Amino acid sequence: MAEGSDDIQALIAAMARLPGLGPRSARRLVLSLLARNSGQMSQLATLMAKVASTAQPCARCNNLSDREICAICADPARATGEICVVEDVADLWALERGRAFRGRYHVLGGTLSALDDVGPADLGIPRLLSRIEDEAVTEVILALNATIEGQTTAHYIADALPEALTVTGLAQGVPIGGELDYLDDGTITAALRARRRF
Amino acid sequence: MAEGSDDIQALIAAMARLPGLGPRSARRLVLSLLARNSGQMSQLATLMAKVASTAQPCARCNNLSDREICAICADPARATGEICVVEDVADLWALERGRAFRGRYHVLGGTLSALDDVGPADLGIPRLLSRIEDEAVTEVILALNATIEGQTTAHYIADALPEALTVTGLAQGVPIGGELDYLDDGTITAALRARRRF
Numbered sequence: 001m002a003e004g005s006d007d008i009q010a011l012i013a014a015m016a017r018l019p020g021l022g023p024r025s026a027r028r029l030v031l032s033l034l035a036r037n038s039g040q041m042s043q044l045a046t047l048m049a050k051v052a053s054t055a056q057p058c059a060r061c062n063n064l065s066d067r068e069i070c071a072i073c074a075d076p077a078r079a080t081g082e083i084c085v086v087e088d089v090a091d092l093w094a095l096e097r098g099r100a101f102r103g104r105y106h107v108l109g110g111t112l113s114a115l116d117d118v119g120p121a122d123l124g125i126p127r128l129l130s131r132i133e134d135e136a137v138t139e140v141i142l143a144l145n146a147t148i149e150g151q152t153t154a155h156y157i158a159d160a161l162p163e164a165l166t167v168t169g170l171a172q173g174v175p176i177g178g179e180l181d182y183l184d185d186g187t188i189t190a191a192l193r194a195r196r197r198f
Numbered sequence: 199m200a201e202g203s204d205d206i207q208a209l210i211a212a213m214a215r216l217p218g219l220g221p222r223s224a225r226r227l228v229l230s231l232l233a234r235n236s237g238q239m240s241q242l243a244t245l246m247a248k249v250a251s252t253a254q255p256c257a258r259c260n261n262l263s264d265r266e267i268c269a270i271c272a273d274p275a276r277a278t279g280e281i282c283v284v285e286d287v288a289d290l291w292a293l294e295r296g297r298a299f300r301g302r303y304h305v306l307g308g309t310l311s312a313l314d315d316v317g318p319a320d321l322g323i324p325r326l327l328s329r330i331e332d333e334a335v336t337e338v339i340l341a342l343n344a345t346i347e348g349q350t351t352a353h354y355i356a357d358a359l360p361e362a363l364t365v366t367g368l369a370q371g372v373p374i375g376g377e378l379d380y381l382d383d384g385t386i387t388a389a390l391r392a393r394r395r396f
């Protein structure tokens with residue numbers, strides 16, 4: 001029992017398995033949380049227990065929420081007739097931080113994958129189709145990752161949507177502040193093809 | 199409320215303040231813990247609450263433990279007459295992983311600092327002195343960091359210890375696998391001065 005107690009060792013092992021952490025950072029975190037009898041460890045435990053017991057996917061858009069319908073779906077000001085389809089909640093958060101989109105979302109929770117047996121129903125695509133009518137949607141923005149899986153899923157959804165709907169995707173190009181030197185060739189090519197007049 | 203709920207935002211903010219984490223990794227951790235209704239978040243919360251309620255400093259050596267006297271101090275096989283003095287629990291863990299030292303420890307919990315008002319009593323140095331007699335100690339190994347603060351504290355302790363005692367420090371030199379090119383000049387100089395015959 002090199003690390004204080006069985007529980008402390010179990011906690012370090014559990015933390016070390018989290019994405020982006022490892023044994024070394026897990027040990028540092030545990031010692032920091034226990035340092036100087038600060039009560040930080042127990043405060044964080046309480047907060048995590050509360051989140052664990054209340055967090056749930058929004059029944060409409062699959063966004064992470066603490067109630068059945070998330071704050072965005074419940075806000076009438078966001079009934080703009082636009083739905084932005086994203087792969088996961090982290091993407092929704094990223095778009096919300098940008099404050100550019102004022103409509104609603106649909107969180108797929110992944111991409112279509114024959115290999116991993118992920119079909120349209122697993123991604124809530126039938127539910128998206130029924131939302132088009134229910135919420136008088138006029139535009140669907142497919143904000144999926146610019147990966148093969150993301151774009152395959154985007155094409156599948158575009159084909160499944162009613163003809164009358166406007167379907168758009170995010171513009172591809174050079175990121176703000178991006179140096180051409182550091183971009184991959186695909187991005188440069190896409191940005192060149194989509195070039196615009198000054 | 200961009201991130202799901204007030205509690206989720208508070209949790210992300212609390213995690214983002216931990217050493218080595220930031221907003222981005224805190225968001226990733228929270229989403230990963232909540233992913234796929236795995237119950238990971240509540241399991242981790244339970245484990246942290248348990249550790250928070252049982253973790254305490256060893257009354258003898260200040261090691262992190264779940265009882266009054268830690269497993270190392272309670273183990274008669276480790277009454278070798280040697281005490282290894284370290285700055286913090288992370289250093290004790292590092293030495294235990296090496297499995298080279300079979301004696302006991304004394305964890306200072308920091309270094310002497312006039313600026314931060316940290317004196318000998320704050321570091322348990324009087325308690326270390328009383329342990330010398332109580333535990334029939336013959337050697338004290340000062341395994342403090344090779345920093346100015348660590349070495350100042352080591353010199354203070356060495357001066358305070360009884361004359362008859364053997365007082366040693368860790369050897370300084372090139373780390374195993376270390377490339378000279380990447381070492382700082384002080385380490386190379388120290389290794390050269392302490393050079394040994396092949």
Ligand SMILES: [Zn+2]
Nearest residue numbers: 058061070073
């Ligand atoms: Zn929603």
Ligand SMILES: [Zn+2]
Nearest residue numbers: 256259268271
């Ligand atoms: Zn102890």
